[in-house]
Amino acid sequence: MSPWRTVFQREFKAYFATPLAAVFLVVFLFLAGILTFAMGGFFERGQADLRSLFQFVPWLFLFLAPSLSMRLWAEERRLGTIEILTTLPIPLSHAVWGKFLAAWLFSLLALALTMPLWVTVSWLGDPDHGAIVAGYVASAMVSGIFLAIGGCVSATTKNQVIAFVVTVVVCFLAMLSGFPLVLDFFRGWLAAGAVDAIASVSVLSHFNSLMRGVVELRDIVYFASAICGLLIATHFMIDWRKSA
Amino acid sequence: MxxxxxxxxxxxxxxxxxxxxxxxxxxxxxxxxxxxxxxxxxxxxxxxxxxxxxxxxxxxxxxxxxxxxxxxxxxxxxFGYLPEGAPAYPDMTVREYLMFIARARGIPSKEIAARIADVVMRIHLRVVVDQVIETLSKGFKRRVGIAQAIIHDxxxxxxxxxxxxxxxxxxxxxxxxxxxxxxxxxxxxxxxxxxxxxxxxxxxxxxxxxxxxxxxxxxxxxxxxxxxxxxxxxxxxxxxxxxxxxxxxx
Missing domain, CATH: 3.40.50.300 (P-loop containing nucleotide triphosphate hydrolases)
Known part of the structure; x- marks a missing residue:
């Protein structure tokens, strides 16, 4: 078995070894339901689509993804098992990818459990299935990027609470960096090019562009490169702690 | 040698x-x-x-x-390594943990069960092999640490x-x-x-x-x-x- 799969399997099972999996799934579905029906006006809108679900997904993951990612490395450090993991004959990159993919697959499981809504709209009307697929792809990407941020933050500390709080803040900034409020703040003291760069890394704008139903290469490249970049940063962070 | x-x-x-x-x-x-x-x-x-x-x-x-x-x-x-304090994943059973280590160490799947049986016998872990590590006494935890260090001989x-x-x-x-x-x-x-x-x-x-x-x-x-x-x-x-x-x- 490839080393990353060994790490991936252990990590994925670990979610189910504690009540974390059950709590996460219940809270996620409960909040997704409330937001979709009460705030999103699922029925009132009179449209056969899942916009009322997808528009809240980034906000849900903003708080729930860090609860999955906070333990990835911080717990290894607290328990001391990082000393075992990093001295096993497996490349560190495999450990980083294995852990990330386990957390991501778990979040995708939560997303998949919202699919009865898809069945419901298909039964009630005639939805644009392409748009719904695009919505799920966008949601998966957002959870991926937030978990990659969370993993990177988790690699810097042994305190899971710190990992959680810092991850929420960083994800929030990454999400809103395209918004006028944030951009105006930077505009005062940064060059225009730098402000544009900040705007272009906004998670929310890429999410919205994907959700519009057009899966554009630009957005996929954005999410894929951000996730890869963050995983490489995680790798460096762990390596750096070795020589610090 | x-x-x-x-x-x-x-x-x-x-x-x-x-x-x-x-x-x-x-x-x-x-x-x-x-x-x-x-x-x-x-x-x-x-x-x-x-x-x-x-x-x-x-x-x-x-x-x-x-x-x-x-x-x-x-x-x-x-090498095999027993770090200070014999850390191990508390949510796994002894068998699951040793299986994880054996796989990560690249021991062929066919041999894993035999290797685990061997260390379990040598380190006297038989009575706790299907117990969750969290629930083990300090002495058993230490022995699990030794078992994972020698599983690949x-x-x-x-x-x-x-x-x-x-x-x-x-x-x-x-x-x-x-x-x-x-x-x-x-x-x-x-x-x-x-x-x-x-x-x-x-x-x-x-x-x-x-x-x-x-x-x-x-x-x-x-x-x-x-x-x-x-x-x-x-x-x-x-x-x-x-x-x-x-x-x-x-």
Missing amino acids: GELIHADNLHKSFGAIRAVNGVTFRVNAGEVVGFLGPNGAGKTTTMRMLTGFLEPTHGDVVMNQLLLREDPIGARRS PPILIMDEPTDGLDPNQKHEVRELIRTMGSTKAIVLSTHILEEVEAVCTRAVVIAAGRVVFDGTPAEFDRLAPASITRNRMDYAFRAMTSQASEVAS
């Missing part, structure tokens, strides 16, 4: 603190080296550098003829306080195991307990204030105490050696 471990002039600084300051020693197959020193002398830091968990600020480690810096994966294949073993927290019977068993394995492997174990050196080690390396202050056989160690001392001679020699070094360092 000849030399399996070579720690070459290892230094490690944490900020302004020099934890290890030029440690050099070699270990051959068939040797059990007791790594001694007062608390804070740099034992754990040195072991962490031997296994690559920490990178030396200066110096090199050669494991099984492989330079750790150049071929970390190859070098890691050749490595030529080199690095063990940080393998008998800490064990009762006298368990200590005896683990020492017997180490002695048996020591005939073919290169073993480094750190300990506070000087009788352990006499009981299992073929050589003692004493470090104090980050430096090697003694490297020799237990008999030579014993001879360092003056003839007038009749009881706890090793204790006496240890105190004399380590307090001197600490004074020089400070």
